[in-house]
Amino acid sequence: MATIKFLGAAQEVTGSCHLVSAPGAGNILLDCGMHQGGDAIERLPTEQFLFEPAEIDALVLSHAHLDHSGLLPMLVHAGFNSPIYCTKATAELLEIMLDDAAGLYMRDLERENIKRERRGQPAVEALYNLDDVKKVLGLCRGIAYNQATEIKPHISVTLHDAGHILGSAIVQLDINERGQQKRVVFSGDLGKKDSPLMKDPTLLTEADVVLMESTYGNRDHRTMDDSILQLEQVLHETWEAGGNVLIPAFAVGRTQEFLFYLGRMHQEGKLDGWQIFLDSPMAIKVTKVYDRWLHTMDCEDVKALCERDRSFLKDFLPRLIASVSSEESMAINRIKSGALIxxxxxxxxxxxxxxxxxxxIWDKRTTIIFAGFQARGTLGRMLVDGMKKIKLFGDEFLVRARIETIGGFSAHAGQAALVNWSANFSNQPKIFLVHGEPEAQDALAEKLYSEKGISVTIPALRQSFAF
Structure with a gap:
């Protein structure tokens, strides 16, 4: 019988990795993501492959976020040499994501080894290098949405729009196991229905096994209208206080959505005098990729830009300054007030x-806006949970800044949307909840059973199931 083994994001949100094996058909890996939180030099040695990389026949990547893709260079370094199937947009974003992560890792490793040399300690060996990143990119096979593609004899993959970020996909694996057809559906990360740039997640109706994310399984987001009003209010109050705003944002997806809403606020005259700084070389590159894919996005305002051959980055938000160099980034810190970073x-x-x-962060006039899930163990989660002192670069800082969470900007589906998506399957597949913390998964499991009569399984790490 075919089996599925849960090798990451089992009762946790990050580290996506699931292995589908079918006798006579091969071993297919769904995602190969890293865990988030902590320093890469300390974290990466703890990431272990619970399979033999050279024995994987193909890998299907749901999207480019590092918690789904970040271990790909380590995977090829360990012997993986098979095709990686993903959407074409994901392949474009992956190059930016992996190059950036590798650059940071190599620089941190160099600094660590200089310290070790001074102490007479042995050097830390790199777990992958830039050649491995190039090899990953060379293995990518970009395929279109809704197009069945044979990846092995007896196995085909179809990618459906997940509505999460540019190129994100719901993975459908169709397996012919000795004449018997079996279908595995992996949700990847499901987006929200009211996302301004992305299309709604595709609703599927048939599957034997479903792996569904559960990041927000215990709650729904605020409506987008309420979230925008909250953003406008927080920005205006901080402006009146003479402060600055810091927005930690993922380079792919969250940043572009924020730029869109800030651009719309500018167009409507609701942005006060804020000067907007996009202080992330990677996010700047990613936003240029979004520019190239404007024609695929589900938003009339953005389509109008596309029709006029204008840039999402430059024309929609003229107050935006893209800070590429470290000198440009440091110059922002000399601004006393009115900087939205x-x-x-x-x-x-x-x-x-x-x-x-x-x-x-020690200035009470500062506002920090969180607009997405903060995993356990991360500095973002600690701040959201109310930590009053943090340590940065060896020094301790008081947290006097105003901390605001605006949940409606999340790129993930909330509880109600997850329930509705899973209930759309007409043939009662076996559903596994992945990519969620235990309390979120327990709440979602209870909601699915009480409202839809759907029983689900919450797998543990390394647990395997036959189907």
Whole structure:
């Protein structure tokens, strides 16, 4: 019988990795993501492949976020050499994401080894290098949505729009196991129905096995209208107080959505005098990729830009300044008030946002806006949970800044949308909840059973099931 083994994002949100094996058909890996939180030099050695990389026949990547793709360079370094199937937009974004992550990793590793040399300690060996990143990109096979593609004899994959970020996909695997047809559906990360840039997640009706994300399984988001009003109010109050705003944002998806809403506020005269800084070289590159895919997006305002051959980055929000160099980034810290700074990383685990915290988090006029899920163990989660002191770059800082969470900007489906998506399957498949913390999964499981009569399984790490 075919089996599915849960090797990551089992009763946790990050580290997506699931192995589908079918006798006579092969081993297919769904995602190969890293866990988020902590320093990469400390974290990566703890990431272990619970399979033999050279024995994987194909990999299907749901989307480009690092918690779904970040271990791909380590995978090829360990012997993986098979095709990686994803959408063409995901392949474009993946190059930016992996190059950036590798650059940060190599720089951190170099600094760590200089320290170790001074102490007479052995150097830390790199777990992958830039050649491995190039190899990953060379293995990518971009395929269109809704197009069945044979990836092995007896196995085909169809990618459906997940509505999460550009190129994100729901994965449908069709397996012919000795004449018997079996279908596995992996939701990846499902987006919201009211996302301004993305189309609604595709509703599927037939499957034997469903792997469904459950990040927000225990709650719904505020409506988009309420969230925009909250954003407008928070920005206006901070402007009146003479402060600055810091927005930790993922380079892919969240940043572009924020730019869209800020652009619309500018068009409507609701942006006061804010100067907007996009302080992330990676997010700037990603936004240019979004420019190239404007024609695929589900938004009349953006389509109008596309028809006039104008840029999402430059024309929709003329107050925007893209800060590429470290010198440009540091110059922002000399601004006393009126700076709205969007910088990575989204969970504050690294990137330029931590440098801006150093200069502003102790100032009570500062507002920090969180607009997405903050995983356990990350600095973002600690701040959302009310931590009053943090340590950055070896120094301790008081947290006097105003902390605001605006849930409606999340790129994930909320509880009601997850219930509706799973209830759309007409043939009662076996449903596994993945990509969620235990309390969220328990709440979603109870909701599915009480409202729809659907029983689900919450797998543990390394647990395997036959189907």
């Amino acid at each position: 969007i910088a990575g990383s989204g969970m504050c685990t690294g990137g330029r946002i931590r440098h801006h915290f150093k200069h502003r």
